[in-house]
Amino acid sequence: MVVKIMGGMAQVETTQQEACKSCGAQGMCHAMGGDKIRVVTALNQVGASVGDKVIMAMPRKGVLGASFLVYMVPVAALLVGASLGRRWGQAWGLEPQTSAVVLGGAALVGAWLVLRKVSRRLAGRKELTVTVVRILRKGEGDALESHSASV
Numbered sequence: 001m002v003v004k005i006m007g008g009m010a011q012v013e014t015t016q017q018e019a020c021k022s023c024g025a026q027g028m029c030h031a032m033g034g035d036k037i038r039v040v041t042a043l044n045q046v047g048a049s050v051g052d053k054v055i056m057a058m059p060r061k062g063v064l065g066a067s068f069l070v071y072m073v074p075v076a077a078l079l080v081g082a083s084l085g086r087r088w089g090q091a092w093g094l095e096p097q098t099s100a101v102v103l104g105g106a107a108l109v110g111a112w113l114v115l116r117k118v119s120r121r122l123a124g125r126k127e128l129t130v131t132v133v134r135i136l137r138k139g140e141g142d143a144l145e146s147h148s149a150s151v
Contacts (some may be wrong), residue, residue, distance in 0.1 A: 002052045002132075003039065010044040010132055012056060013037060042130040053136040058129070069118065074111045081107025 004011040015037055040056065048054050082104030089099025 002044075002048045002050050002054055005044065005048075005050060006041075008044055010042050010048050010054070012040050012042050012054060012132065014040055014056075040130055042132045044132050046132050046135055048132050048135050054132045055134040055136065056130050057133045058131070062129070069115060073115060074108055077107040077111035078104050081105070081110075 001013050002010045003013045042056050046054070082100040084107075085099040085101070085103025086096045088103075089096040092099055094102070
């Protein structure tokens with residue numbers, strides 16, 4: 001449901017549904033807060049107004065790319081950091097496991113900081129933009145049910 005209009009953008013309150021469990025982008029929603037209710041800012045191409053129930057979409061390429069950044073980059077950083085820490089630990093006078101944990105954690109924090117910068121740069125890219133694609137009228141049912149029926 002649209003809760004606020006800001007120029008050509010709409011703030012849309014979304015509620016996690018049963019269909020979310022099988023969605024390929026559920027990790028993105030979890031990364032954006034993980035609660036059952038979220039507020040998403042979306043491009044308002046259909047002229048939705050406050051109180052309208054709407055359907056939003058994001059290009060598949062954007063979902064896959066964002067999922068890769070959110071999941072794979074931190075995991076890779078953690079594994080590389082831990083591996084290097086284990087290898088170089090004795091040279092630093094540490095136990096291999098201790099240095100693996102320390103360097104793995106440092107690499108994870110570093111990856112998070114880099115991803116914060118990257119996400120700010122990517123924020124305006126079209127393939128990562130959530131868009132309001134249709135306004136649902138009252139009585140048409142839940143947005144996810146209507147969208148699933150039309151696909």
